[in-house]
Each structure stands twice: as C-alpha cells, then as structure tokens.
Amino acid sequence: MGTEGEAGVRVIAGRYRLEARLGRGGMGVVWRATDRLLGRQVAVKELVPDDSLSEEEARARHDRTLREARAVAQLSHPHIIVVHDVVEEDERPYIVMELIDGGSLADRIAEHGPVEPREAARIGADLLGALRAAHAAGVLHRDIKPANVLVESGSGRAVLTDFGIAQVAGATTLTETGSFVGSPEYTAPERMSGERTGPASDLWSLGALLCTVLSGESPFRRDSLGGILHAVVVADIRTPPQAAPLLPVVRGLLERDPQRRLDAAEAERMLRAFLATGRTPPAPARTGYTPTQADLPRQRSADPSVPAGRERPTRGVLVAALLVAAMAGAGVSAAALLMDRxxxxxxxxxxxxxxxxxxxxxxxxxxxxxxxxxxxxxxxxxxxxxxxxAQGRPGAxxxxxxxxxxxxxxxxxxxxxxxxxxxxxxxxxxxxxxxxxxxxxxxxxxxxxxxxxxxxxxxxxxxxxxxxxxxxxxxxxxxxxxxxxxxxxxxxxxxxxxxxxxxxxxxxxxxxxxxxxxxxxxxxxxxxxxxxxxxxxxxxx
CATH class of the missing domain: 3.40.1000.10 (Mog1/PsbP, alpha/beta/alpha sandwich)
Structure with missing residues (x-):
C-alpha cells in the first residue's frame, strides 16, 4: 500500500506523498498530495478494491481502469481535469491529477444557492466545450453532475472531473459488472432503459445539471429510486421556472429521443449567443431532417420514449422491467405507470x-x-x-x-x-x-x-x-x-x-x-x- 515516508505519511510509486483526504466517492478516495519529483501539489485518486468482485472480475476492472484512465490523460482542454500520471502500487491503481483550489459545483449550490442565468450559461458553455473535446477523442464521461464539476477559487473556472466511470469508444465500461453505474437523477433515459450509450447521453446529463444550477435541485429528484426512474423515463419533464432564459437549450438537451437531442456544438453556440446578447436563439432544425408521421415529436404516452406512429416494443419491455424491479420494494405498481390509456x-x-x-x-x-x-x-x-x-406571474x-x-x-x-x-x-x-x-x-x-x-x-x-x-x-x-x-x-x-x-x-x-x-x-x-x-x-x- 505504498512506502512509509516522514511522520508515517504514505508515498506511492516512490514519488507522490499522500497528505490529506479531500473526499471519498463510490470508486475511491481522493487525496491532496505532493509530487516530490517536480515539487508541486497534486490530487491523487486511489481506486479502492470491490470485495463483491471475483478475482477475475477484479483483474478485468483493474486493467480497464488503467487503460481508460490513460485514455483520459490524453485529453487536453481548459475545462477538463488534467491527468498527470497513472500508477499502481500493490496492484492498486492511482490516478494523479491537477489539484484545483476550490470546491465542487454541488458544494457551491449548497452553500450559496442557485446561480444567475448568465453564470449558468457560462458554466454550461464551458462544460459543453469540454464534452466536445472528450467525445472527439472517443471518451464518454457517463456521470456528469454538480458534484463532478470543480469551481476554481478566484477565476471561477469550471472543470469537469471524475471520469471514474468513463467509457472509451469500443471498450467495455470501466465499472461494468452487470450493475448500473452513474447517478440516476442525471442519467439519460436511453441508459436507464438499457440502450446503447453515446455522446448524447452526456448531453442529457448536462441539461439536468443546468436545471440544478439554476434552481438548486434536479428536475428528476424524487424520494425513491423507483420515483427517479419514473421521472426520467416516463413522467412529463417540468423544467424549473428559473430555466426560462435558457429554455431552448434546456429543452433541447432534455429531449428523450437522443437523435433529436441538441448536440454539444449547437448547445454551446446557443449559450454563448445568450452571453453575448442576453437572448437565447431557438434550437436549429436538424440538417436534412424531413419529418414524417413516425418522426414527429413524441407525445406523452404510457411509454414516452415511443415517438408517435412508431412502435418500439423491445425498449418498452426494458423500461417496464426496469421500473418493475426498481419499484417493487417501494410498493409502486409499474403496470399502473406504464399501461396504455x-x-x-x-x-x-x-x-x-x-x-x-x-x-x-x-x-x-x-x-x-x-x-x-x-x-x-x-x-x-x-x-x-x-x-x-412578478410574484405569481411567469417569466418569459x-x-x-x-x-x-x-x-x-x-x-x-x-x-x-x-x-x-x-x-x-x-x-x-x-x-x-x-x-x-x-x-x-x-x-x-x-x-x-x-x-x-x-x-x-x-x-x-x-x-x-x-x-x-x-x-x-x-x-x-x-x-x-x-x-x-x-x-x-x-x-x-x-x-x-x-x-x-x-x-x-x-x-x-x-x-x-x-x-x-x-x-x-x-x-x-x-x-x-x-x-x-x-x-x-x-x-x-
């Protein structure tokens, strides 16, 4: 588990001195550390073992962690955390990253409340730029939420971090053991229903993040996992009133059909137009898009993932099964939620x-x-x-x-x-x-x-x-x-x-x-x- 340095402080790879714990997540512990070779402060994420995995599964997870962390290390963008090094000690992976002087976006909202539309637009545009760079390199984040965005003190720079469950194109998921990974309140409906994940899934998560930044709460927050799944996959999406100035972007990102969802370039352009003019332009129509009855926007049906005139029984079965499994413990009838009315x-x-x-x-x-x-x-x-x-009146x-x-x-x-x-x-x-x-x-x-x-x-x-x-x-x-x-x-x-x-x-x-x-x-x-x-x-x- 590393060598013992002065005063019992751990040193890993003979170079990084772990000094203070900064936080702990589902996959590991983040430490403030010193790079003794270069004499600089860094953050080190220690990936802890999962005792529920077999030896073979643990080895596969270890190999994927190293492979995909090294892929993330190739990303270079001012709003993506810099990965300096990936090392292992006693067969345990450690990811060495830049140290951001500041807390998470979730901490900021908890301490100071929601932000104004201009600040939300700035954060959103910066993160969209980060996602464009990651997606161009074939890296999906898959866990975008306020807790995984750091805000640098002084500059206010938003930095996307914790690619811990990221996925590299063509590879299996980093924590894939047959269980769901991610944060349900920010997870796209196509991931909830078992469909293939792509860049559009990260964009849905960013739309939910924008709502949280503007209002202080995710639009999909509920009291139970079954309630969250229902809100994401089935229920009407009620954007908060505070999102009104950025509504075309928020609505475009929270489009349940990933093929109709705004892409990162479109959403970033719209947010930067708002920053420049105070007005958000309408979402553009897709180039070459010719609507037919089957391609018209979805109606809110028992399974809102099914566009009008198009049957998708496989997805409907997956959604139903997911909701039944999630709600069984809560005493909620998924049949009542999904039946055709x-x-x-x-x-x-x-x-x-x-x-x-x-x-x-x-x-x-x-x-x-x-x-x-x-x-x-x-x-x-x-x-x-x-x-x-005014009070009791809507915003425009x-x-x-x-x-x-x-x-x-x-x-x-x-x-x-x-x-x-x-x-x-x-x-x-x-x-x-x-x-x-x-x-x-x-x-x-x-x-x-x-x-x-x-x-x-x-x-x-x-x-x-x-x-x-x-x-x-x-x-x-x-x-x-x-x-x-x-x-x-x-x-x-x-x-x-x-x-x-x-x-x-x-x-x-x-x-x-x-x-x-x-x-x-x-x-x-x-x-x-x-x-x-x-x-x-x-x-x-």
Missing amino acids: GGGGGTPPWPGPTVSGSAATPTVSGSVPVPTVSGSTAVPTMSGSVSAP PSGYRVVDDPAGYAFAVPEGFTRVPQGERVFYMSPGRTFRLGVRVTQPQPGGPLSVLKAAAVKGADTNPGYRNGRVTETTRDGRPAALWEFTWDGFSAAEGPRHTFDLCWEEGGRLYDVWVSAPVEKAREARQYFDVAVDTFVPV
Missing part, C-alpha cells in the same frame, strides 16, 4: 368546428380537444398586455413576452405573435398564421380532461379535414389530471398543407383549460418549443 369515445362537450386545431410539438402533459379555427378569420389585433415577471424566455390575457390567465408567447379572439377561444398567431397557439377556458366536464379529449378525438375527422394518427394520452400537469391529444390533419386548404397539432387539457381552480399549438408538419420542431413554453409558463390569474 389511449383510445375511447364519447360526445364532445362543445359544438363542432370553429377553431383551427393548433399544432405544437410539446414535451408536456395533458391536452384538450383541438377544434379548428378558420385560416380566414378576422385580422389579428393585439390585446393581451405584456407583463414583467428570450424571444418571448408574457401576456396578461383578459380571459384570465398569463403565459409566455413568442414575440411577434398577435392576439385574435374567436368567441370562447383566444388565439395568438404568428405572422401569416403559420403557427396558431390557442387557449380555451370552460367549466369542468364529466369524466375530466381525458373524457373531454377522447370525445373530441372521436369527432376528429368532422372538425379537422384529413384527420389521422390521433392519439389521446392520460398525463398530469403540476400533479393535476390532464390529457394530451396529438394528431395530423390536412389543413383547411391545399395551400395550407398538412399540419400537426398538440393539445393539452387539464382542470385547475374549478376551470377546464385547453392549450394547443398547430403548425405545418415540416415546422413541428419549432412548434413544439412554442407549445412547451406556453404550457410551462401558463398561470391562471
């Missing part, structure tokens, strides 16, 4: 077509019947007044404004959208009415939001020409029962073309709220952002 029929509680089914692409819960507004209604006139964020992401609508609610709408009242329905429309964001407030109906939307879906072909691929899903909004209706239709004219609609319905304060967004199929990604923001910021007043 779509379909149904009934009579719509309001008359037929009047409003144009609005299409959006949300990642939200609950939705309400989407009637249809004629594209040739009155000329838009602006009414709802812009209100600054960059590129949006808060409207205090006379109908009794406030929410954020994109700048440039104008208010067009249509009887009981109020629309906020983009120039040329390409995007239509609708709201309707009525009295609660028998059977609640789910019954309302199922009844409307039965009449979908009557109210929306060419209605197809409709699905109603039971969900929640802020813990309240809700329903989400998603469908494609042909629009009101050949010139308008096919459109896609997302509609959320829920009850709150003795009223039934219905919010929807409609847009051309090819603009579904952008519409989804509008829908997400509208539902996330909606507040009855």
Whole structure:
C-alpha cells in the first residue's frame, strides 16, 4: 500500500506523498498530495478494491481502469481535469491529477444557492466545450453532475472531473459488472432503459445539471429510486421556472429521443449567443431532417420514449422491467405507470368546428380537444398586455413576452405573435398564421380532461379535414389530471398543407383549460418549443 515516508505519511510509486483526504466517492478516495519529483501539489485518486468482485472480475476492472484512465490523460482542454500520471502500487491503481483550489459545483449550490442565468450559461458553455473535446477523442464521461464539476477559487473556472466511470469508444465500461453505474437523477433515459450509450447521453446529463444550477435541485429528484426512474423515463419533464432564459437549450438537451437531442456544438453556440446578447436563439432544425408521421415529436404516452406512429416494443419491455424491479420494494405498481390509456369515445362537450386545431410539438402533459379555427378569420389585433415577471406571474424566455390575457390567465408567447379572439377561444398567431397557439377556458366536464379529449378525438375527422394518427394520452400537469391529444390533419386548404397539432387539457381552480399549438408538419420542431413554453409558463390569474 505504498512506502512509509516522514511522520508515517504514505508515498506511492516512490514519488507522490499522500497528505490529506479531500473526499471519498463510490470508486475511491481522493487525496491532496505532493509530487516530490517536480515539487508541486497534486490530487491523487486511489481506486479502492470491490470485495463483491471475483478475482477475475477484479483483474478485468483493474486493467480497464488503467487503460481508460490513460485514455483520459490524453485529453487536453481548459475545462477538463488534467491527468498527470497513472500508477499502481500493490496492484492498486492511482490516478494523479491537477489539484484545483476550490470546491465542487454541488458544494457551491449548497452553500450559496442557485446561480444567475448568465453564470449558468457560462458554466454550461464551458462544460459543453469540454464534452466536445472528450467525445472527439472517443471518451464518454457517463456521470456528469454538480458534484463532478470543480469551481476554481478566484477565476471561477469550471472543470469537469471524475471520469471514474468513463467509457472509451469500443471498450467495455470501466465499472461494468452487470450493475448500473452513474447517478440516476442525471442519467439519460436511453441508459436507464438499457440502450446503447453515446455522446448524447452526456448531453442529457448536462441539461439536468443546468436545471440544478439554476434552481438548486434536479428536475428528476424524487424520494425513491423507483420515483427517479419514473421521472426520467416516463413522467412529463417540468423544467424549473428559473430555466426560462435558457429554455431552448434546456429543452433541447432534455429531449428523450437522443437523435433529436441538441448536440454539444449547437448547445454551446446557443449559450454563448445568450452571453453575448442576453437572448437565447431557438434550437436549429436538424440538417436534412424531413419529418414524417413516425418522426414527429413524441407525445406523452404510457411509454414516452415511443415517438408517435412508431412502435418500439423491445425498449418498452426494458423500461417496464426496469421500473418493475426498481419499484417493487417501494410498493409502486409499474403496470399502473406504464399501461396504455389511449383510445375511447364519447360526445364532445362543445359544438363542432370553429377553431383551427393548433399544432405544437410539446414535451408536456395533458391536452384538450383541438377544434379548428378558420385560416380566414378576422385580422389579428393585439390585446393581451405584456407583463414583467412578478410574484405569481411567469417569466418569459428570450424571444418571448408574457401576456396578461383578459380571459384570465398569463403565459409566455413568442414575440411577434398577435392576439385574435374567436368567441370562447383566444388565439395568438404568428405572422401569416403559420403557427396558431390557442387557449380555451370552460367549466369542468364529466369524466375530466381525458373524457373531454377522447370525445373530441372521436369527432376528429368532422372538425379537422384529413384527420389521422390521433392519439389521446392520460398525463398530469403540476400533479393535476390532464390529457394530451396529438394528431395530423390536412389543413383547411391545399395551400395550407398538412399540419400537426398538440393539445393539452387539464382542470385547475374549478376551470377546464385547453392549450394547443398547430403548425405545418415540416415546422413541428419549432412548434413544439412554442407549445412547451406556453404550457410551462401558463398561470391562471
């Protein structure tokens, strides 16, 4: 276990004097040490043996540790911890790293609370640069969380550390013994459900980290492991209000489908644009991306990992098995969480077509019947007044404004959208009415939001020409029962073309709220952002 130096201090590899313990994690102990050869302070991570492993497994783990730590040592980036050396003593690996004078990001949040959006954007952009360098070298971190980010005193430099469960492309995972590695609150849903891990999984973790930095708590924190798994894999993702200025980035990183998730370059560009201008640009559409019904944004179904119109039974089985195993001890029925609640029929509680089914692409819960507004209604006139964020009022992401609508609610709408009242329905429309964001407030109906939307879906072909691929899903909004209706239709004219609609319905304060967004199929990604923001910021007043 190393030689004994002066005053009983351990010296390893005849060079590194271990002087004080800085911390302990799941895989080892980190020491403050002195490199006696170069006369400098360093940090040394001692990887402790796992008594649960067989001799063969322990040897494989040891070999992987050395191999992959040496790969990480090749990384060179100002926001990645510098690995100076990898040594072993008495068959135990030690990783010698630069010593950062400062605590972790988790310590900073615990002591001083959440950070402001500009500081969060700076930290996020720096870490994204670090991830780009790591991923380009074929190294995945796999455990990004505030505790694994150090903040240097004085400079405030954020440094990504603890690549202890990192994975090098083409290699097995460093701690892989058939058990899960990582921090569930920050782990991407594809890893939770047993799918292949790639760079996009690290980006999901960074999105969760940004939420924590801005609000003080991960959006997936729950009281049990089963609750965390449900939040990550199944439940609606509710970003904290403090994330509003950076919402396009946060939403883009917390996209459950890794193929649609923002990549590191896009996210970093957007955050640096916010730092330069105070405004976060919208997430770009994927180059060459041509949406089809199968590729449209996912609806919140019993298994939200399944995009509309696409069946993925293998993943669904894996998710179900994972949740069943995790929740069995907590007395939670995974069947109740995962069962399909779509379909149904009934009579719509309001008359037929009047409003144009609005299409959006949300990642939200609950939705309400989407009637249809004629594209040739009155000329838009602006009414709802812009209100600054105040107590009880939502904040507006960059590129949006808060409207205090006379109908009794406030929410954020994109700048440039104008208010067009249509009887009981109020629309906020983009120039040329390409995007239509609708709201309707009525009295609660028998059977609640789910019954309302199922009844409307039965009449979908009557109210929306060419209605197809409709699905109603039971969900929640802020813990309240809700329903989400998603469908494609042909629009009101050949010139308008096919459109896609997302509609959320829920009850709150003795009223039934219905919010929807409609847009051309090819603009579904952008519409989804509008829908997400509208539902996330909606507040009855």
